[in-house]
Amino acid sequence: MSVLTMQETIIQTNNVNVYYGEKHAVKNISMDIEKNSVTAFIGPSGCGKSTLLRSLNRMNDLVPSCRVEGSIIVDGIDINSSQVNIESLRQVVGMVFQRANPFFKSIYENIAFAPRFHGMTNKRDLDELVESSLRKAALWDEVKDRLRDSALSLSGGQQQRLCIARAIAMQPTILLLDEPASALDPISTMKIEELVMQLKDEYTIVIVTHNLHQAARISEKTAFFLMGELIEMDETGKIFTSPENEKTEAYISGRFG
Numbered sequence: 165m166s167v168l169t170m171q172e173t174i175i176q177t178n179n180v181n182v183y184y185g186e187k188h189a190v191k192n193i194s195m196d197i198e199k200n201s202v203t204a205f206i207g208p209s210g211c212g213k214s215t216l217l218r219s220l221n222r223m224n225d226l227v228p229s230c231r232v233e234g235s236i237i238v239d240g241i242d243i244n245s246s247q248v249n250i251e252s253l254r255q256v257v258g259m260v261f262q263r264a265n266p267f268f269k270s271i272y273e274n275i276a277f278a279p280r281f282h283g284m285t286n287k288r289d290l291d292e293l294v295e296s297s298l299r300k301a302a303l304w305d306e307v308k309d310r311l312r313d314s315a316l317s318l319s320g321g322q323q324q325r326l327c328i329a330r331a332i333a334m335q336p337t338i339l340l341l342d343e344p345a346s347a348l349d350p351i352s353t354m355k356i357e358e359l360v361m362q363l364k365d366e367y368t369i370v371i372v373t374h375n376l377h378q379a380a381r382i383s384e385k386t387a388f389f390l391m392g393e394l395i396e397m398d399e400t401g402k403i404f405t406s407p408e409n410e411k412t413e414a415y416i417s418g419r420f421g
């Protein structure tokens with residue numbers, strides 16, 4: 165591997181296997197994810213996309229039956245090492261889920277709560293962080309006059325952008341998005357896609373999506389999974405026009421899945 169490639173790779177998985185009890189959900193996955201890019205995980209339901217995504221910030225630790233083998237290197241650190249602080253890891257590798265899950269608090273507090281908990285107590289600093297996070301999540305103009313309103317008063321699409329702003333406020337380097345637009349209407353989906361394309365200048369983004377058009381529109385690299393295996397990972401344009409593997413071809417042309 166060249167020095168240049170080393171510098172550009174921010175996540176590297178080596179022979180990663182994930183089990184839920186006896187169930188072998190992710191099989192021997194080795195992949196490199198490039199810094200400041202969007203990587204899409206695609207594949208039929210149950211093929212292990214979310215399981216692999218959740219392994220990248222050790223969310224699977226919360227599932228008692230789950231066991232992860234192999235190494236996952238994030239920014240040069242083996243995240244499964246016993247020395248890794250999980251809280252710090254999840255600050256660096258933020259996550260947004262399929263269903264928006266804002267806190268039952270004001271819009272402002274949704275952003276300010278965790279940074280304050282982690283020691284940022286100066287009000288001006290918090291105000292600035294709230295504004296910059298909401299701006300980066302393309303939500304500021306819609307909420308700047310109602311920051312004290314409940315987050316639950318926002319639309320589903322706004323709530324999802326608020327969750328992205330909340331993750332951004334922790335100053336992550338990587339954002340994991342698990343089907344962030346699948347519960348949203350087409351206009352909100354378009355806003356999330358535009359946002360993802362803007363955010364990649366500053367963050368590395370890995371997105372699980374069932375929407376192949378979405379993967380084609382927003383990602384540079386696409387990884388196709390089938391029954392826990394990584395079948396093919398390549399430039400998105402190549403995956404969608406001339407994939408190497410006939411299973412990829414069958415999936416993207418709608419012949420199964």
Ligand SMILES: Nc1ncnc2c1ncn2[C@@H]1O[C@H](COP(=O)(O)OP(=O)(O)OP(=O)(O)O)[C@@H](O)[C@H]1O
Nearest residue numbers: 184187189207208209210211212213214215216227
């Ligand atoms: N908490 C769990 N306990 C037991 N098995 C699980 C758990 N979560 C996922 N699985 C199993 O692991 C396999 C991979 O699931 P996963 O959710 O990662 O797939 P996916 O490709 O993300 O699916 P989908 O697109 O439907 O979200 C499936 O067979 C699923 O049933």
